[in-house]
Amino acid sequence: MIPAKSYAAYSQSTPLAPYAFDRRNLRPDDVHIKIHYCGVCHSDLHQVRDEWGGAKYPMVPGHEIVGEVVAVGPAVTKFAVGNRVGVGVMVDSCCSCPSCDRQMEQYCDEGMTGTYNSYERDGVGITQGGYSSDIVVKERFVVSIAQHLDIASVAPLLCAGITTYSPLRYAGVSAGMRVGVIGLGGLGHMGVKFAASFGAEVTVISTSPEKEADAQRLGAHRFLLSTSKEEVKKHAGYFDVLLDTISANHDYTDFVRMLSLEGKLLVVGLPIEAPRIAPGALISKRRSIIGSMIGGMKETQEMLDYCAEKNIVSDVEVIPVQYINDAYERMLRSDVKYRFVIDLSTL
Ligand code: NAP
Numbered sequence: 356m357i358p359a360k361s362y363a364a365y366s367q368s369t370p371l372a373p374y375a376f377d378r379r380n381l382r383p384d385d386v387h388i389k390i391h392y393c394g395v396c397h398s399d400l401h402q403v404r405d406e407w408g409g410a411k412y413p414m415v416p417g418h419e420i421v422g423e424v425v426a427v428g429p430a431v432t433k434f435a436v437g438n439r440v441g442v443g444v445m446v447d448s449c450c451s452c453p454s455c456d457r458q459m460e461q462y463c464d465e466g467m468t469g470t471y472n473s474y475e476r477d478g479v480g481i482t483q484g485g486y487s488s489d490i491v492v493k494e495r496f497v498v499s500i501a502q503h504l505d506i507a508s509v510a511p512l513l514c515a516g517i518t519t520y521s522p523l524r525y526a527g528v529s530a531g532m533r534v535g536v537i538g539l540g541g542l543g544h545m546g547v548k549f550a551a552s553f554g555a556e557v558t559v560i561s562t563s564p565e566k567e568a569d570a571q572r573l574g575a576h577r578f579l580l581s582t583s584k585e586e587v588k589k590h591a592g593y594f595d596v597l598l599d600t601i602s603a604n605h606d607y608t609d610f611v612r613m614l615s616l617e618g619k620l621l622v623v624g625l626p627i628e629a630p631r632i633a634p635g636a637l638i639s640k641r642r643s644i645i646g647s648m649i650g651g652m653k654e655t656q657e658m659l660d661y662c663a664e665k666n667i668v669s670d671v672e673v674i675p676v677q678y679i680n681d682a683y684e685r686m687l688r689s690d691v692k693y694r695f696v697i698d699l700s701t702l
């Protein structure tokens with residue numbers, strides 16, 4: 356076994372604390388990665404606090420992992436010792452259903468295996484994530500990272516990046532389209548960068564007026580304060596595409612009314628409670644609501660290659676692992692600029 360150090364949640368109400376455990380020995384198609392940095396996603400907080408149900412403790416969160424290959428199994432063909440690599444939200448799937456065959460392992464018919472808080476495919480072992488020193492992952496679920504990008508700023512691309520890139524591509528976002536990004540946090544700030552790089556006119560739709568200058572710096576052309584009823588009303592029928600990244604409970608109806616004829620509300624935020632939606636708002640202009648979960652491994656590599664070409668990375672605040680509980684509290688106050696990333700050398 357491979358000894359690993361980490362920070363883990365021992366229950367839903369206690370602060371994360373140090374935890375030592377073992378990673379599995381390498382299978383033939385496994386890659387052993389020394390983790391350098393790991394981003395902090397709002398999904399970590401939802402799961403640590405068991406807001407979605409099914410929490411398994413001790414839980415080592417973290418699914419925005421970057422590091423260096425230190426060993427490979429004999430059947431590994433894509434990676435070698437010394438390579439710079441990443442791991443995102445999933446570490447396995449059945450690899451043979453129609454979704455997996457279409458390179459969309461995140462929609463695996465048997466359910467993907469999450470990087471942490473998930474049962475291994477043997478139904479017994481429990482996965483542990485990236486707030487740790489080491490991880491062992493099947494090579495299909497490992498991606499390559501370009502050398503010239505700042506490695507800490509790349510980490511959030513593994514979840515916040517692909518989760519916004521994939522639906523914006525699916526919706527065909529391109530020059531001349533009006534795109535609104537709802538919520539300027541970890542996902543939202545990547546949504547702004549991607550939508551702007553695809554040539555769209557981008558509006559940030561936010562509850563935080565103090566984020567307006569940042570929104571512009573990140574590439575947005577317009578800013579809409581969602582707490583102003585007047586502003587919201589003024590934008591009825593305005594947007595071709597809206598990307599909803601809000602982490603807290605909220606209604607969809609006002610946002611749907613802001614969509615144009617056949618406009619699309621892309622939902623990626625995962626609050627606890629089911630949202631309210633007035634059917635009339637959908638029907639009156641043949642609008643649709645589309646859910647999207649991360650992206651497949653092929654598309655994740657494509658997104659990373661696109662970022663390498665366009666020099667797109669996240670805006671990060673690098674923190675020592677001991678700061679994680681404070682980082683969670685700041686995340687709950689929407690005080691993140693715009694992603695915390697843990698430096699695992701501080702473990
Ligand atoms: P985050 O960094 O905390 O950002 C969330 C943003 O939502 C905040 O910055 C804030 O933006 C806005 N917000 C927060 N509370 C709000 C409220 N009460 N009303 C309206 N807006 C509010 O979170 P994140 O890491 O980007 O994650 C966002 C959500 O996506 C989470 O629910 C997460 O679990 C989910 N997620 C889904 C996937 C997927 O595959 N679909 C992947 C990763 C994460 P403003 O200050 O601008 O209003």
Ligand code: ZN
Pocket residue numbers: 396397398399418444514515
């Ligand atoms: Zn995430």
